[in-house]
Structures are given as C-alpha cells and as structure tokens.
Amino acid sequence: MTDKRALRAAARAARDSFVAAGVPALACPREFIALLATGLVVASYAPIGSEADPAALEAAARAAGCRLALPHVVDRATPIRFLAWDADHKLADGPFGLRQPDGAHAEVVPDLVLTPLVAFDAALNRIGQGAGHYDRAFAAYPAALRIGIAWSVQQLDSITPDPWDAPLDAIVTERGWIAGAAR
Numbered sequence: 207m208t209d210k211r212a213l214r215a216a217a218r219a220a221r222d223s224f225v226a227a228g229v230p231a232l233a234c235p236r237e238f239i240a241l242l243a244t245g246l247v248v249a250s251y252a253p254i255g256s257e258a259d260p261a262a263l264e265a266a267a268r269a270a271g272c273r274l275a276l277p278h279v280v281d282r283a284t285p286i287r288f289l290a291w292d293a294d295h296k297l298a299d300g301p302f303g304l305r306q307p308d309g310a311h312a313e314v315v316p317d318l319v320l321t322p323l324v325a326f327d328a329a330l331n332r333i334g335q336g337a338g339h340y341d342r343a344f345a346a347y348p349a350a351l352r353i354g355i356a357w358s359v360q361q362l363d364s365i366t367p368d369p370w371d372a373p374l375d376a377i378v379t380e381r382g383w384i385a386g387a388a389r
C-alpha cells in the first residue's frame with residue numbers, strides 16, 4: 207500500500223494549500239436534497255484540519271426531517287460506530303484530534319453516509335485515512351448510500367481499488383455533484 211500512502215500525502219498537501227489560499231463554503235447540491243426524506247439517518251462527520259465542512263448538507267438533512275449521526279472512533283483497529291447526534295449535543299475530544307459524541311449516545315443504522323475523503327477519482331473510487339474505518343462501515347451497511355465529500359483539488363487521475371473497496375455513489379465538492387451510474 208506504499209502507493210496509496212504516497213497518494214494520501216500528496217492529496218493532503220493539495221487540500222492544505224487549497225484551504226490556506228481561501229475557499230468558498232461547500233454548498234449543498236440539489237441532487238443531495240433530492241435523496242432526503244423524513245426519518246432517514248444521515249451520518250455526517252465533524253471536519254478537522256483542511257477537510258471540507260459538510261455543514262450545509264447537515265442543515266439540508268435536518269430541514270428535510272432526517273436524523274443526524276456522527277462516527278464514534280476508539281482507535282485504528284476498532285470499527286467506528288455511528289451515534290445519534292442532535293444539534294444541541296456537545297462534542298467531546300476523540301482520538302486523532304477528532305471531535306465526536308460521547309460513546310453513551312444511541313447507535314444508529316445510517317441510510318446515507320457523508321464520507322470525508324483524502325482523495326478520489328472520476329470513477330468514484332476513494333482513498334481515506336487508511337485505517338479501514340469507512341471500508342468496514344460500508345461492508346457493515348451495504349444498503350447505505352455512500353456520498354464522498356472533498357475539495358476538487360483532491361481528485362486524482364485514477365485510483366486502483368483494492369478488493370475490499372466499495373465505490374462511492376456520488377461525491378460533493380465546491381464545484382458541485384459528481385455521480386456515476388445509478389445503483
């Protein structure tokens with residue numbers, strides 16, 4: 207996986223420079239709003255560093271009557287769990303500098319997973335942090351829609367997926383919505 211490691215470093219550097227130069231907020235595409243319905247569970251994430259902020263998509267999900275969830279991380283080896291997240295919940299410090307709900311909140315099954323990306327390609331392959339947290343979550347919840355969130359500068363020409371990789375259903379960048387063939 208040396209190759210993925212090098213791609214990760216390059217994509218993180220591109221993301222850092224892009225954000226340092228000043229970026230518009232990530233807008234919520236109408237294609238995302240079209241997927242929302244009352245009662246759906248939308249798993250989001252609390253961004254860190256130069257990650258794209260999914261706040262506009264969270265607001266749209268709340269406005270559509272969806273329930274929000276955030277990942278709860280223990281360490282690299284332990285699978286993440288998605289915990290219910292109300293707007294008034296305070297977040298606590300977690301590993302890797304993350305902010306997350308405390309582990310006592312109810313675990314929920316996501317219908318849509320807003321997935322922070324390190325890199326992606328036009329075929330909707332993705333590279334994440336390399337701990338397999340989202341790979342394992344996608345295997346556990348195969349019916350959940352997988353929506354990647356990134357800045358456009360994180361796009362690579364081509365990513366060769368590993369056998370365990372599930373492609374994304376769509377990606378949101380500051381340039382809008384990128385989708386593949388319908389599932």
Ligand SMILES: Nc1nc2c(c(=O)[nH]1)N(C=O)[C@@H](CNc1ccc(C(=O)N[C@@H](CCC(=O)O)C(=O)O)cc1)CN2
Nearest residue numbers: 218251252253254277279286302322334335337339340
């Ligand atoms: N905001 C956010 N939340 C998230 C993720 C993420 O990528 N971003 N995750 C995605 O799976 C899960 C947490 N998993 C993680 C696994 C490894 C590292 C990690 O190794 N971080 C590096 C620093 C990376 C960098 O330079 O940007 C480290 O701490 O050394 C971070 C998160 C769930 N929550």
Ligand SMILES: Nc1ncnc2c1ncn2[C@@H]1O[C@H](COP(=O)(O)OP(=O)(O)OP(=O)(O)O)[C@@H](O)[C@H]1O
Nearest residue numbers: 210332333334335336337338339340341342345370
């Ligand atoms: N369903 C699974 N169950 C257990 N381990 C898995 C599963 N899927 C992937 N893994 C492991 O997780 C690791 C993922 O590494 P990889 O470099 O593909 O991460 P990634 O593409 O950055 O994705 P992620 O965002 O999920 O970390 C690999 O060691 C892989 O063997």
